[in-house]
Amino acid sequence: MSAALADPDRLQQLQMLRSSALAFSAKESPPARARALRAEAPGFDLQFWNALAAQGWTGLLVPESAGGYAQGLAEMAEVAGALAAQVAPEPIVPVLVFAGRLLQNCSGHPTARALLADIAAGRALPAVAWQEDATGAGSFDDRGRVAEPAAVCARDSGRLVLRGGKRHVRPGAAATGYIVSASSAEGMALVWLPAGSQGLVTSVQRLADGTFAAQLQFQEIAVPTDHLLAIGPAAEDALAAAYDEALVLAGAELASISRQMLSTTLDYLRTRKQFGKPIGSFQALQHRAVEMLIQQELSGALVAHALAELDGGCTGIDRALLGARVKARCSEAALAIARESVQLHGAIGVTDECDLGLYLQRALVLSAWLGNAALQRKRFAQLSRHSSGDQEHAA
Template identity: 35%
Template sequence: MTDDRAESLRMVRDSAAAVIPADGGFGRVRRLRYTMPGFEPAVWAEMGALGWIGLRLPEEAGGIGLGMSEACALYEELGGALVPEPLIAGALSARVLAAVGEAELLSGLLAGTKLVLTAWQQDPGVLDVPGSPGAPRCFLPMAAGAEAFLVPVRQDGKLTVRLLKSGSAALEMSETQDGGHYGMLRPDALAGQTLGGDATDALATALDEAALGTAAYLLGAMERAFAMTLGYLRDRHQFGKPLGSFQALQHRAADLKIQLALTRASVEDAAAKLDQGAAGAARQAVVSRAKTRAAEAALRVTREAVQMHGAIGYTDEHDVGLFLRKAMVVANQFGSAAFHRARFMRYHAATQD
């Protein structure tokens, strides 16, 4: 890595301090749980002002043209703070809007004055986009705060995008374990304005970047949960000794550290491959490898973190439980571990032929 690239990554990580409390506390996260829309519009606007929503878009499209490594570094920092704003979903929509040439709506999204969500997921657990007209679209994160929805539809051999304003289609909300919510959109088969262009390639790229970004977010969350656990093992005493001095707990902590190291290596390698221009099967293979690793490791690390805190870890008042709740929700976003493992096997084999 060049010195310039290392400095770019450092600056991106430092910029996360704009929305992360200086004391590292979770008061804002707790205050927003089980509320609508579940995030703060002012913080979303701050993300737009910082250029985060368009971080991956080229400058000619209104973005700042940074790499996937920078995006993952940012998502990792946000994951460590459990930031609830739907930045990854917003960045996905930005790429789709840029591809179909919807400049006005894209401008509002990039500025953080609007939230636009892409209602791409027709079948639970599947990353591919069937695009059937009128089919319900599920798992829209923080959908209560969206001003508009993009609905991909297969038509005349291409993937067109329909724009639905909030309120123009039935939207059902379901609470999630972490205190957020998902929306299920039920669009009319003929409703909405059809935007220009074919979004096939743009959406495929955006979904892969979102899956990898989610893996980075999970990495940040599990790193923070592990750090909290090490602190507890150092500070908590039993039989006159720190808990961390007991060999059984040391072995468990060492196993978790290995999971973290493997996940970091997988996420950073995938981001580097995308920055080097990996496309098609090669891109899908490295993204799926990273997402599978991150989803499984995050659930293991956060569960172990709760257990190693003892009884207090199971109470809602202790912050370590927030990380397990978040991992349970985010692990399946943009494809579950089972889906990505199967996709990795399929596309990794293709790259070896």
């Protein structure tokens, strides 16, 4: 076990947080709530987001100087996993991890510090606008690292002008603003773009699970120069770190969904009867259940390892490899468990009245977000190949 999670006091605190988060989520956010929120944007409940802020969870990762609690990713994973177990539709990882950690990486900037304080208080829901193609593959170079964006940020008469567009931005509705990655004469730039800015065209797309993603178009948008959060290598490093951490926390959500789908399926196998016996007594179905359990345990173990490594200070290429591994493994495991769960339930498994369908739809969305398993395996291979080449060259 990594020293990051070997401290018995911290392990006890994590266990207490897990119990509290699970109890809160089960009481306040049953799957029926997620089903009811699918009808219209934003696809989640802003009042419930305020309740999360009242619990202190929106400030878990935020530094104490910005009104947060400066906790680790393992703590955040407990909360994200508990909410995912109830298919709560709130954008925990997109806002609190991806956007929050990106702002923290730019926290030397006054605008970033102010936004972090607003996140902790539940007043801000920033979204990261980084992806420009359908799959996300175009956001990485042939070394598996963050590539120069096609969107452009230019300086003009004492202001910044944004041109281009972004896809699959989450949260797609109710976002208070966007952290936009763009190319500039000085390298990659990260720019804060408030929602409703003149020249910003937003189209909302409903996803399979009833949540929403946005497509953005920047039509000569002018913003003040103090909205430039980071530029050059600092911007690249900030985005890469936040992206890798978001991959791991998305993996934690997928692992939680997998556990819930398996638990639901095992309960069904114990109660559904054929020929006077529970179908769970049939050896062929037991073998399939064991395969599901193996997939769940493998993905859960990898997530726990990754959280310990990240909280222990894992950085650079090692962090990128870890994030790619987690997202690939957890995406594939969740989809495999979803397929088996539906088959073992039979036709009822795909009806809207069956909660299993909610977990299946969420697994479909999460497995694709930030790059699916195929993309992450490709990145892992590219990162590994060039990392080995760099080491050999250095030697």
